[in-house]
Amino acid sequence: MTVMTTDLIMHGSAGTRVAAELRDAILAGTYPPGTRIRQEDVAGRHGASRVPAREALRLLESEGLVKVVANTGAWVTSLNLAECEEIYQIRERLEPLLLRLNVPLLTPEQIDGLDALAHEMERSDDVETFLRLDREFHLSCYTEAATTMLHDTVLRLWNRTQPYRRAYTTVFRSAGDRSAHHEHHLIVSALRRGDADEAERVLASHIRRTRLELARHPEIFDAPAPQPTRADAR
Amino acid sequence: MTVMTTDLIMHGSAGTRVAAELRDAILAGTYPPGTRIRQEDVAGRHGASRVPAREALRLLESEGLVKVVANTGAWVTSLNLAECEEIYQIRERLEPLLLRLNVPLLTPEQIDGLDALAHEMERSDDVETFLRLDREFHLSCYTEAATTMLHDTVLRLWNRTQPYRRAYTTVFRSAGDRSAHHEHHLIVSALRRGDADEAERVLASHIRRTRLELARHPEIFDAPAPQPTRADAR
DNA sequence: TGACGCTCGATTGGATCCATTGTGCGCCAT
DNA sequence: ATGGCGCACAATGGATCCAATCGAGCGTCA
Known part of the structure; x- marks a missing residue:
C-alpha cells in the first residue's frame, strides 16, 4: 500500500x-x-x-x-505522584527564568491578549477548554525570547503532565481555581509594569501551589489502566 | 553481512x-x-x-x-555563544535544585570521594583529565536523589556543551581555575555541614561565574569547521 | 490440583532493496 | 570567460521481507 x-x-x-x-x-x-x-x-x-x-x-x-x-x-x-511533583519542581525553577527573559520583549498587544485569555479562562466551565486556555496562556508568555532549548524543555515538561492536568482539573474543581485566576491576573499586571522580579515570584508560587495541591490528590495517580501486558490496545 | x-x-x-x-x-x-x-x-x-x-x-x-x-x-x-549561555542559565537554575535534593542523601563517604576528586582536579594539568574529573565531581553530587527526569535533563545540558567546555579549558588556562577550585571546596564544605541553602548558593554562582567567563571568550564559538555541505566526513 | 516447562503465535528488530531528493559537475549559451 | 541550466551520482527515506524474541496457553508431572 x-x-x-x-x-x-x-x-x-x-x-x-x-x-x-x-x-x-x-x-x-x-x-x-x-x-x-x-x-x-x-x-x-x-x-x-x-x-x-x-x-x-x-x-x-x-x-x-x-x-x-x-x-x-x-x-x-x-507518572506517579513523586514523578509529577518532580516535574513541577523543575518547572518552578525554569519557567520563572523563561518568563523573565520574555518580560522586556512582550508587546502591550501581546499582554492584552494574555489578559483576554485569563478572563476567557475564568468564564470557561468546560474542562478541555480550560486546559487549552491555561496551556495557551502560559506558553504564550514564552514566545518572544529566542531561547530554543529552554522553551523546548518547558514544553516537554508540560506535555508529560498533560494527562494528569486533565485528571486533576476534572476531579478537583473550582476550589483552587480562584487562586489560579488571581495569580494569572497578577502575572499580567507584573508584565504590564515590566516587573520581571515580581513576575518571577508570582509564577513560581503559582506553580508551587499547584504542585502542593496535586500532592493532596494522590488518587489521581492510582493506576487507571491495569498496565496491560501484551494483547490489548483494542 | x-x-x-x-x-x-x-x-x-x-x-x-x-x-x-x-x-x-x-x-x-x-x-x-x-x-x-x-x-x-x-x-x-x-x-x-x-x-x-x-x-x-x-x-x-x-x-x-x-x-x-x-x-x-x-x-x-x-552552538553559538548565546545558545551556550542559555544552557548555562538553565543549569544555574536546575543544578542547585538537584544538589539540594541530594544534600540529605549523600553519605560522608561519598562526600570524602568528592573532596578527593576536587583535590585531584587541582593537581591535574592535562585538559582531558580535568574535563573528566570536573564532570565526575559535579555529576557525582547528583546520584542519590531518585529524580530521573531532572538528572537526565542536567546530563543532556552537560553533553551539549561538552565540546565547548573542552575548547574553553584548552584556550583559557588557570586564571579562573583558582576560583573554580575554591568553589568546589566550598561545595564540599557545605555538603559536609548539610547546608542545602549554602550549597545551592555556591553552586549557582559557580555556574554563573563560568557563564560570564565564557562570554568573555566569544572566539571559542567562531565556526571551526567551515560547515561542510555534503561530500566529506572523510 | 497446582506448578513447571514447552511450543506456537503475535509482535518487534534488522537487513536489503527500491524510490526520492539534493548536490555537484559539466555543458551550452551569451 | 562567466553564468545559468540540466543531468548524473550519491546519500537519505521508506517498504517489504526475514529473523529473533517475548508472552500466553496448553499439557504434563508431581
Whole structure:
C-alpha cells in the first residue's frame, strides 16, 4: 500500500510527522497513560510503514511520552505522584527564568491578549477548554525570547503532565481555581509594569501551589489502566 | 553481512547501543561540532545496518547532539555563544535544585570521594583529565536523589556543551581555575555541614561565574569547521 | 490440583532493496 | 570567460521481507 498522499508538501521525514500526530493524540487524551501502542497500528493509522512508526515511538520515548521496552512493545508513559511533583519542581525553577527573559520583549498587544485569555479562562466551565486556555496562556508568555532549548524543555515538561492536568482539573474543581485566576491576573499586571522580579515570584508560587495541591490528590495517580501486558490496545 | 556478534547480552535494541557509542564518540571529541555524519559510516563502524544507524541519529538529535536535515544528512550540533549561555542559565537554575535534593542523601563517604576528586582536579594539568574529573565531581553530587527526569535533563545540558567546555579549558588556562577550585571546596564544605541553602548558593554562582567567563571568550564559538555541505566526513 | 516447562503465535528488530531528493559537475549559451 | 541550466551520482527515506524474541496457553508431572 504505497499511497504517498501528496496533499501537503513534505517538510521533514515521515517519522517526524507521525511523531507529531501521535504526540497530539496522546496529549488530546486519545491514548491514556498505560495504553499499549503497537507499531503496526501507528503505521496503519498514519499512512506509513512500520519503519517511520518505530522512529516516531523512539522520538516520543526520548520526550518521555512513551516507554519502549525492547522486543516487547511501547506504552504511553504513566507518572506517579513523586514523578509529577518532580516535574513541577523543575518547572518552578525554569519557567520563572523563561518568563523573565520574555518580560522586556512582550508587546502591550501581546499582554492584552494574555489578559483576554485569563478572563476567557475564568468564564470557561468546560474542562478541555480550560486546559487549552491555561496551556495557551502560559506558553504564550514564552514566545518572544529566542531561547530554543529552554522553551523546548518547558514544553516537554508540560506535555508529560498533560494527562494528569486533565485528571486533576476534572476531579478537583473550582476550589483552587480562584487562586489560579488571581495569580494569572497578577502575572499580567507584573508584565504590564515590566516587573520581571515580581513576575518571577508570582509564577513560581503559582506553580508551587499547584504542585502542593496535586500532592493532596494522590488518587489521581492510582493506576487507571491495569498496565496491560501484551494483547490489548483494542 | 549478518554478523550479530553475541559477545554481550543484548539489553535493548541495536539503535540504542549505536546511539550510546556515537554519543560517547561525540563527547570524546572524535566528531567535533559541524562534522558531517553519514548513516552508512555509522552503520559500518558499529556493526549494524543503516536502519539502527538512522534511529541512533534521530535519538541524538532529540538530545540536541546532532542536527538531522531531511533528505540531506546529519551534522554534529554547533552552538553559538548565546545558545551556550542559555544552557548555562538553565543549569544555574536546575543544578542547585538537584544538589539540594541530594544534600540529605549523600553519605560522608561519598562526600570524602568528592573532596578527593576536587583535590585531584587541582593537581591535574592535562585538559582531558580535568574535563573528566570536573564532570565526575559535579555529576557525582547528583546520584542519590531518585529524580530521573531532572538528572537526565542536567546530563543532556552537560553533553551539549561538552565540546565547548573542552575548547574553553584548552584556550583559557588557570586564571579562573583558582576560583573554580575554591568553589568546589566550598561545595564540599557545605555538603559536609548539610547546608542545602549554602550549597545551592555556591553552586549557582559557580555556574554563573563560568557563564560570564565564557562570554568573555566569544572566539571559542567562531565556526571551526567551515560547515561542510555534503561530500566529506572523510 | 497446582506448578513447571514447552511450543506456537503475535509482535518487534534488522537487513536489503527500491524510490526520492539534493548536490555537484559539466555543458551550452551569451 | 562567466553564468545559468540540466543531468548524473550519491546519500537519505521508506517498504517489504526475514529473523529473533517475548508472552500466553496448553499439557504434563508431581
